[in-house]
Amino acid sequence: MSIPKKSILSEYSDNSYFCDSFSKKIAYNNQSAIEVFLEIASQTPTWIAFLMSMRNSVVSKLGLKDLGGLQDIPRDKLASEYAVGERVGIFTLVSSTENEVVLEDCDKHLDVRVSFLIEPEGETAIIHANTVVHVNNVFGKVYMFFVTPFHKIIVPSSLRGLGQA
Template sequence: MSEARETATSAFVAPRLTEVCSSGQSGPDLLDLSSSHFDPIATCAPQDCCDAERVDIRKDYGGKIVRKANRYAPPQQLVPHRMTKARAVPMPSNSVLAPLYAGADLLDAFAVQLPAGVSDDVEELARAALERQAWWIRALTRVRDVVMATVAVKSSRAVGLAAAARGPVIGFFPVLSKSATELVVGADDWHLDFRVAIQLRANAANGRELVAGTVVHCHNRLGRIYLTTIAPFHRVIVQASLEQAARAMKI
């Protein structure tokens, strides 16, 4: 008779939770299987009551029923991480660099979707993209400086120091112009001239995006060889920098 009662009780309790949230009875009364107040039907599902207590029924080695109450905490639903990816876009037609597009040796642009509520300060966004670069980008820049020093091309440090003496810089890039929605950095050297426009604009999804457009004009054979060599790295670095800005500015 006792075994039948234990089996019947276990069948009711095992798949259910004792209802503490809506019952007027106390937790210990509800968990006492020998109490006349125990009602195995008075239960709630895990999703219905976050204050419920789970009844864990086990038998010890002597065959005695062991009752243990475990506080139930609803499992947190994991939200998948959605990394914002940069993508290739046409060069902005309204950029101040538009007159330089004709005859350019390199002309490309990339854009990244910005999270809602981020700053509308284009300089702050440009700094997030160009000053918080990944270690591998800094390593590639050092390699570039060492190699190009052999042909008398200015290092990134030299460009930045010279520019800082004349005006503002972002990273090691001299700031050449700035408006409410666009900031241009760049430098001239004997092998090539380059310009990068960082532009903040609305997109078709009723949000905002950050665009980086690059224009390069080569002066000689060295400039063209250099550009051909670095172009694949340039595209990867620009996209990674935009994605870094989107992550850094996320609130």
């Protein structure tokens, strides 16, 4: 699925090496986009945490940074306390509005941006998990070759943890 036009990442996806979007309808209680992301991160399944641990172990030997785990967020910090430029789990906060949060991780090999866009529909909402990757060199392409199949399993599985509509 392509990045929704309403997303901040829509234009950023132009000329990207990789982009996708997964969606889920949820019960909506006026939660902000960053609250949705924090809920997803805090409910990271064990098998995803294991895969991230394996990723970190392998890529740190190849000169990439150890990102930690998606679930590595302080439990006592409120969503409203995060500031642009601050780390939120494995990502850095780029922007945060009520309806969309944009996070990124960049290195010399690739630039990754993710967003969680909320489209309210009364007591329900559609959550769009968007990912855009720009590669900077051949190593970034090789990395994406191995990561892409896992990404296409991990993101939908992470969305399943959100409350049903």
